Amino acid sequence: MGRLNLIKGPDILLKAYIRLSLEFPNLHLVFAGPDEGLGDQLRKKIKEESLENRIHLIGYIEGYDKVGAYTGAEFLVVPSRREAMSIVALEAGACGTPVILSTECGFDEVKEVGCKVVQPNAEELYNGMNSMLSSSKSLKALGNDLRNLILERYTWKKSAEQYLKFLP
Numbered sequence: 001m002g003r004l005n006l007i008k009g010p011d012i013l014l015k016a017y018i019r020l021s022l023e024f025p026n027l028h029l030v031f032a033g034p035d036e037g038l039g040d041q042l043r044k045k046i047k048e049e050s051l052e053n054r055i056h057l058i059g060y061i062e063g064y065d066k067v068g069a070y071t072g073a074e075f076l077v078v079p080s081r082r083e084a085m086s087i088v089a090l091e092a093g094a095c096g097t098p099v100i101l102s103t104e105c106g107f108d109e110v111k112e113v114g115c116k117v118v119q120p121n122a123e124e125l126y127n128g129m130n131s132m133l134s135s136s137k138s139l140k141a142l143g144n145d146l147r148n149l150i151l152e153r154y155t156w157k158k159s160a161e162q163y164l165k166f167l168p
Helices: 010-021 039-048 063-072 087-094 108-113 122-133 139-153 156-164
Strands: 029-032 055-059 076-078 099-102 116-118
Touching: 010 029, 010 039, 010 122, 029 063, 039 055, 063 087, 076 087, 076 122, 087 099, 087 139, 099 108, 099 122, 108 116, 108 139, 116 122, 122 139
Parallel strands: 029 055, 076 099, 099 116
Antiparallel strands: none
C-alpha cells in the first residue's frame, strides 16, 4: 500500500522480492497505490525477470477493497526511505496483518510483537521477509499480536487521551 514514488521504496521491495521469489515460488507481490513516476520502471523490471504472473500493480484502492487487500495479504511491507509515521502499517495491523517496516517509518513498536523493522535496502528487506516467512510463530499470530498492540495504543480514543495530557 503506497504511492509508486521513490521515497516509498517500491524499487527496493521489488529487488528484495526478486531474490525471495526463488525460495518461495508461490509467493506473490502486490503493489497497491497510485503511480507517481515509477510504474513504468517497475513494469520493465518485472518483465525482465519474467515475473508478470507473480507481481501485480493494481493501482489505488480504498474502502472495502483496501481492507480486503490487508486481510488477504500474508504481510505488509513498507520500505520507505523517509516517513513520519506509517499509517498503512496501522491500518494493516488493525486488520490483523503483520508488517515489515523500514527504520524510516516511525513505528518501531512493531518489534515488540515480533514484526520486523529493517534498514531500507534490498538485503535487509529480503532478510526480514525471509525471516517472517520462516518464523516459528505463525503470521496469523504475529498479526493478532500487532492488532492488540494497535488497539491498546493507537485508537482515536487512545490518541485523544495522549493529546489531552498536554493541555493545562
